[in-house]
Amino acid sequence: MQHAISISKLSKVYDSGLAALQEVDLDIRNGEILALLGPNGAGKTTLISIVCGIVNATNGKVSVQGHDIISEFRAARERIGLVPQELHVETFETVWDTVSYSRGLFGKKPNPPLIEQLLKDLTLWDKKDSKILELSGGMKRRVMIAKALAHEPKILFLDEPTAGVDVELRKDMWQLVRRLREGGVTIILTTHYIEEAEEIADRVGVINKGRLILVEEKSELMRKLGKKQLTVELNEVLETLPEALGGYDLDLENGGERIVYRYNSQAERTGIGSLLADLNRAGISVKDIATEQSSLEDIFVTLVEESR
Numbered sequence: 001m002q003h004a005i006s007i008s009k010l011s012k013v014y015d016s017g018l019a020a021l022q023e024v025d026l027d028i029r030n031g032e033i034l035a036l037l038g039p040n041g042a043g044k045t046t047l048i049s050i051v052c053g054i055v056n057a058t059n060g061k062v063s064v065q066g067h068d069i070i071s072e073f074r075a076a077r078e079r080i081g082l083v084p085q086e087l088h089v090e091t092f093e094t095v096w097d098t099v100s101y102s103r104g105l106f107g108k109k110p111n112p113p114l115i116e117q118l119l120k121d122l123t124l125w126d127k128k129d130s131k132i133l134e135l136s137g138g139m140k141r142r143v144m145i146a147k148a149l150a151h152e153p154k155i156l157f158l159d160e161p162t163a164g165v166d167v168e169l170r171k172d173m174w175q176l177v178r179r180l181r182e183g184g185v186t187i188i189l190t191t192h193y194i195e196e197a198e199e200i201a202d203r204v205g206v207i208n209k210g211r212l213i214l215v216e217e218k219s220e221l222m223r224k225l226g227k228k229q230l231t232v233e234l235n236e237v238l239e240t241l242p243e244a245l246g247g248y249d250l251d252l253e254n255g256g257e258r259i260v261y262r263y264n265s266q267a268e269r270t271g272i273g274s275l276l277a278d279l280n281r282a283g284i285s286v287k288d289i290a291t292e293q294s295s296l297e298d299i300f301v302t303l304v305e306e307s308r
């Protein structure tokens with residue numbers, strides 16, 4: 001099957017000698033939402049910039065729906081829409097003109113109904129005749145998205161799309177992303193808001209220090225790496241944990257009113273049943289119990305720490 005994007009052994013060493021990407025292999029499937037996570041400076045923007053032809057790779061190969069980004073640059077690039085991290089939009093043009101111009105850049109025939117729909121989807125319609133200069137930062141970001149979509153790309157890159165934007169724009173943006181995906185558009189986004197990736201992504205890739213340390217279905221990642229914990233609230237304060245409970249990974253918290261048991265939810269036996277029986281046997285009276293599963297954020301932090 002042809003991939004939306006196929007990246008093989010991609011490396012980038014900047015002139016400063018910094019290795020921003022090291023032998024990255026990644027196949028992005030048509031129609032998926034892939035979230036690329038990684039700490040500051042991990043190499044996410046460098047990766048996106050190479051795929052979009054803004055930065056040259058030092059080594060490796062990238063193709064976009066089968067088109068090599070070097071030898072078939074135009075065919076590769078016209079399939080891509082990019083919403084970069086930094087806002088840079090022409091200040092004196094109107095919203096309508098700048099978005100229409102972006103479409104023209106890719107040699108596409110004018111399509112006013114399409115531009116109209118795009119501006120409506122992005123709540124920019126009543127600003128269509130405004131100069132970019134007069135818009136707020138959030139509105140400018142909406143314009144950047146409209147510009148990226150004006151030539152009907154099959155693949156959309158969103159680099160930190162929600163950094164510093166308000167709740168309303170964030171909601172609009174995810175609605176639009178879902179609609180685009182339903183229309184068959186592949187979406188690759190980087191974000192520092194891991195809850196967002198958790199909510200919207202089909203797959204998650206984690207980059208650290210220029211290396212792609214993992215790519216996995218989000219649900220699989222949560223299932224494989226997620227840890228669970230059982231919190232047992234006690235009726236009476238315990239000074240110390242009884243020796244009989246020495247075989248469990250337990251912590252006594254909240255001044256002795258709570259026992260926390262961490263366990264592997266994938267293990268054949270979680271040990272919950274026997275722990276509760278042992279608590280009972282030790283004469284410890286239980287007030288309440290609750291379980292919690294680690295979030296994608298917990299998993300991400302652990303992964304990045306382990307790859308240091």
Ligand SMILES: Nc1ncnc2c1ncn2[C@@H]1O[C@H](COP(=O)(O)OP(=O)(O)OP(=O)(O)O)[C@@H](O)[C@H]1O
Nearest residue numbers: 014016018020038039040041042043044045046047
């Ligand atoms: N033009 C450049 N010249 C030299 N080094 C660069 C250049 N651009 C980026 N870098 C360095 O390459 C590394 C990767 O940067 P990149 O912007 O790709 O990371 P990132 O994962 O997108 O980070 P952030 O989350 O902060 O945006 C960083 O150490 C950065 O300082």
